[in-house]
Amino acid sequence: MSGTWLGMPAFPRNAEAALGNSRLRANLRKATHTIRARRAAGVDEMPGWAKLRARGAAVKDAALRDLDKHLLRAEEAVTTAGGRVHWAADAAEANTIVTELVKATGHREVVKVKSMATQEIGLNEALAAEGITAYETDLAELIVQLGDDLPSHILVPAIHRGRAEIREIFRDRMAAWGRPAPDGLGDDPRALAEAARLHLRERFLASKVAVSGANFLVAETGTLVVLESEGNGRMCLTLPETLISVVGIEKIVPTWQDLAVFLELLPRSSTGERMNPYTSMWTGAAEGQEFHLVLLDNGRTGVLADEIGRQALRCIRCSACLNVCPVYERAGGHAYGSVYPGPIGAILTPQLRGTATPLDASLPYASSLCGACYDVCPVAIDIPEVLVHLRARVPHPPAERAGLAAAGWLLDRPGRLRAAQRLAGRLRGLVPRRRLPGPGAAWTDTRDVPPVPAESFRDWWRRTGGEDR
Amino acid sequence: MTGRGSRERILARIRAATAGLPPVPDAAGPPPAPRERTEAEIVRTAELFAARVRDYRATVHLVAPGGVPAAVAGALAGRGARRVVRPGGLPVEWPAGDGVEFLADEPPLTAAELDAADGVLTGCAAAVAETGTIVLDAGAGQGRRALTLLPDYHLCVVRAGQIVPGVPEVLGRLDPARPLTWISGPSATSDIELDRVEGVHGPRTLEVIVELPAV
Numbered sequence: 001m002s003g004t005w006l007g008m009p010a011f012p013r014n015a016e017a018a019l020g021n022s023r024l025r026a027n028l029r030k031a032t033h034t035i036r037a038r039r040a041a042g043v044d045e046m047p048g049w050a051k052l053r054a055r056g057a058a059v060k061d062a063a064l065r066d067l068d069k070h071l072l073r074a075e076e077a078v079t080t081a082g083g084r085v086h087w088a089a090d091a092a093e094a095n096t097i098v099t100e101l102v103k104a105t106g107h108r109e110v111v112k113v114k115s116m117a118t119q120e121i122g123l124n125e126a127l128a129a130e131g132i133t134a135y136e137t138d139l140a141e142l143i144v145q146l147g148d149d150l151p152s153h154i155l156v157p158a159i160h161r162g163r164a165e166i167r168e169i170f171r172d173r174m175a176a177w178g179r180p181a182p183d184g185l186g187d188d189p190r191a192l193a194e195a196a197r198l199h200l201r202e203r204f205l206a207s208k209v210a211v212s213g214a215n216f217l218v219a220e221t222g223t224l225v226v227l228e229s230e231g232n233g234r235m236c237l238t239l240p241e242t243l244i245s246v247v248g249i250e251k252i253v254p255t256w257q258d259l260a261v262f263l264e265l266l267p268r269s270s271t272g273e274r275m276n277p278y279t280s281m282w283t284g285a286a287e288g289q290e291f292h293l294v295l296l297d298n299g300r301t302g303v304l305a306d307e308i309g310r311q312a313l314r315c316i317r318c319s320a321c322l323n324v325c326p327v328y329e330r331a332g333g334h335a336y337g338s339v340y341p342g343p344i345g346a347i348l349t350p351q352l353r354g355t356a357t358p359l360d361a362s363l364p365y366a367s368s369l370c371g372a373c374y375d376v377c378p379v380a381i382d383i384p385e386v387l388v389h390l391r392a393r394v395p396h397p398p399a400e401r402a403g404l405a406a407a408g409w410l411l412d413r414p415g416r417l418r419a420a421q422r423l424a425g426r427l428r429g430l431v432p433r434r435r436l437p438g439p440g441a442a443w444t445d446t447r448d449v450p451p452v453p454a455e456s457f458r459d460w461w462r463r464t465g466g467e468d469r
Numbered sequence: 470m471t472g473r474g475s476r477e478r479i480l481a482r483i484r485a486a487t488a489g490l491p492p493v494p495d496a497a498g499p500p501p502a503p504r505e506r507t508e509a510e511i512v513r514t515a516e517l518f519a520a521r522v523r524d525y526r527a528t529v530h531l532v533a534p535g536g537v538p539a540a541v542a543g544a545l546a547g548r549g550a551r552r553v554v555r556p557g558g559l560p561v562e563w564p565a566g567d568g569v570e571f572l573a574d575e576p577p578l579t580a581a582e583l584d585a586a587d588g589v590l591t592g593c594a595a596a597v598a599e600t601g602t603i604v605l606d607a608g609a610g611q612g613r614r615a616l617t618l619l620p621d622y623h624l625c626v627v628r629a630g631q632i633v634p635g636v637p638e639v640l641g642r643l644d645p646a647r648p649l650t651w652i653s654g655p656s657a658t659s660d661i662e663l664d665r666v667e668g669v670h671g672p673r674t675l676e677v678i679v680e681l682p683a684v
């Protein structure tokens with residue numbers, strides 16, 4: 001089956017290992033820069049992006065503020081529409097619920113749409129332990145699964161694999177999972193995609209049970225929303241007799257009309273497209289299907305209780321923050337040791353899993369605090385602010401300097417300065433006598449902290465609309 | 470039902486976590502009010518829609534009122550589609566075309582039959598100009614979701630009046646209780662070294678006919 005995140009060493013060691021792999025670095029660099037440029041074009045085209053972004057953040061805050069009411073409303077709407085709702089406090093419970101539901105169908109195979117929530121809870125492994133095979137159907141997830149590998153990017157999980165490697169994986173491994181790769185398969189992306197189409201088509205036509213996640217759950221109507229590109233999502237959501245969706249409780253948006261802002265923010269932030277090829281929306285048991293919704297907590301309510309950290313629950317998993325992060329670009333997704341890589345992973349994983357392991361304790365330090373992630377985040381999550389906040393929980397890891405040195409950062413001075421200014425302004429009542437936290441410490445090693453204004457010039461410029469298009 | 474105790478536990482944790490937080494005002498605001506549009510506006514919106522759909526590398530034909538039957542026949546002939554799925558509720562005057570056999574979904578076609586068809590012909594529920602998006606709601610002239618998923622070629626007819634400027638407007642026209650499929654270009658992937666490849670699992674070819682109003 002697929003690999004495991006457990007027992008991974010801390011971020012600096014992972015990063016060091018990744019840095020030794022020059023092909024990985026080249027793939028990552030090309031990929032992140034390409035997507036970054038596409039995103040910028042998609043965002044630039046959209047008038048009033050700053051306002052849209054503020055509304056996205058506000059809608060999510062409203063959803064989180066009254067999360068209990070919204071969840072109950074969604075439960076009622078889904079139930080009225082013929083679906084069944086299950087509540088899972090943690091990963092083990094969610095896995096048990098899904099396993100029992102699959103067993104009840106009498107089938108031993110499920111098809112899956114890419115879903116971060118089910119990766120987070122290790123569903124495939126839990127199903128395998130009960131003799132149920134889960135087939136990933138997203139092209140990148142298929143590459144990862146066939147290669148007995150781990151995903152390394154939210155949007156393009158096989159970003160670390162080149163075409164020649166993908167051909168090898170298809171040639172060597174497809175037969176063990178179903179229809180073998182065509183003879184003489186080349187490494188042209190078109191041919192590889194065609195091989196995946198053929199390999200999965202029979203599986204889709206025969207599938208009786210599917211497991212999905214969802215991008216959004218509308219409280220008012222009970223509607224679930226899945227955005228995708230390939231059509232494997234539509235296959236899984238439409239053809240099987242039974243559909244089980246595992247959805248984090250933070251995916252809720254209050255009203256049907258609230259979807260507008262996210263359908264405008266997400267594709268442009270994610271792939272840079274005006275809209276992704278396919279979006280499916282369904283409410284309860286659609287077209288006679290049996291439908292189960294599993295609402296997943298698994299640490300989210302703990303995040304919600306944290307005044308600074310809770311903003312991470314606004315995340316719509318667009319992956320824009322990964323693509324601009326200098327640390328991610330050099331270290332790669334695997335170094336973060338979790339299904340959530342990059343800046344969002346650095347703030348989400350330690351909050352969801354705690355900071356008991358060396359890896360999780362080192363994650364808040366896997367950043368130069370340059371602030372690029374905050375700038376691109378479509379729901380305005382202040383990732384540097386949360387990082388600094390989390391560093392206070394796990395102070396002084398020996399890892400920090402090693403991590404930065406291993407990745408060989410050249411912190412660009414304006415970025416560093418900006419982040420330090422912003423953070424210092426925000427934390428001015430709390431922090432420093434003499435030293436800034438985290439990498440800010442490097443800055444204050446040789447300087448005293450000057451009196452900190454409540455708002456930096458840059459923030460003032462921004463707040464007063466200096467950057468508003 | 471599973472997770473009974475967990476339901477109460479999760480809700481209690483949420484209430485404890487959010488206790489004392491100030492209320493957050495409704496952020497999304499009301500949907501844009503529908504308004505009458507002039508014919509000229511409708512045509513401009515349709516033209517933007519056509520341009521945006523073409524950006525996804527789909528073929529688009531703008532036709533004059535009454536031009537749909539001929540355009541459908543021409544598109545099917547150009548594609549060489551002979552066995553074409555045709556859901557109930559499409560205007561009867563749309564042609565069978567020379568040598569085209571239409572497959573009705575009554576009784577429901579099997580997945581294998583749909584897979585073997587050359588294409589599918591549908592209308593739509595609404596469309597979005599800004600994003601070049603067609604929305605199907607499984608209603609009349611569209612059929613259940615599998616019909617537009619398994620055949621490799623999708624020919625979709627959109628009336629200009631169905632096209633709204635943006636996403637906020639289209640939500641106001643849709644019924645969330647129906648299963649909805651938003652289609653923006655043919656199926657695609659960029660999973661292999663970020664090269665965009667059209668057509669993985671959904672129809673690899675999308676062709677759109679837009680019927681303009683009389684001006």
Ligand code: SF4
Nearest residue numbers: 315316318319321377
């Ligand atoms: S934190 Fe923001 S930028 Fe990063 S994945 Fe989440 S929504 Fe996107």
